[in-house]
Amino acid sequence: MALDESLERLSELLPEREPEFWATLNPPVLASDLDALRGLLDPYELHDELVALLRWHDGQHDSKYNEGAWPVIECGPLNSALGACEFYKLHNYWAESIEVGRWSASWVPLMHVRHSVAAVEMAKPLDGLVIDASFGEPKPRPVALSLAAVMQAICVLVEEGFPLRRAPGEALTAKRWLERENLIRPFQAVYSGGLMRRAQFIEQARLS
Helix, strand or coil, rough: CCCCHHHHHHHHHHHHHHHHHCECCCCCCCCHHHHHHHHHHCCCCHHHHHHHHHCCCCCCCCCCCCCCCCCCCCCCCCHHHHHHHHHHHHHHHHHHHHHHCCCCCCCCEEEEEEEEEEEEEECCCCCCEEEEEECCCCCCCEECCHHHHHHHHHHHHCCCCCCCCCCCCCCCHHHHHHHHHHHHHCCCCHEEEEEEEEHHHHHCCCCC
């Protein structure tokens, strides 16, 4: 299932099954905001999947308790295009004064809350890769091969009745947690079998 198909399916599923979550999603991105993000990213080009996601919904306006709202990633609410721009402007300050984590100029911040950050790689040959780049972690790590894979995982979970947002204090039983993990595993990046090697990723991202 391509990203466009997944987003179309989520537009059908979320209003009915996750109305509160659906209400947190912003309208589609403005062309001027998209151009602003492109300008900051130069010389890298915005990946087509990220553009499609922003044109579907330009981030979220609520971060009440949805840190784990996006399965596979679980790094907070989606950034808007302007939110990603603001992240770029603040990043140098964070890197120099707090000295937590490392960042690549070819990454676009996809979502973040506090020190948890997810990004999408823009540089070839790993363009489109979704990364957990949370500050304070030993090294950034790939979590999904594409945004399409992330959204496919979310479609599967919603269809199987797993809530995207759980109220504080609510937790899955061990059995349900295992069921959830088994459902999303096919959509996650793995290190075995040569599909994605951590060393290759770190070298490509110029973080070695």
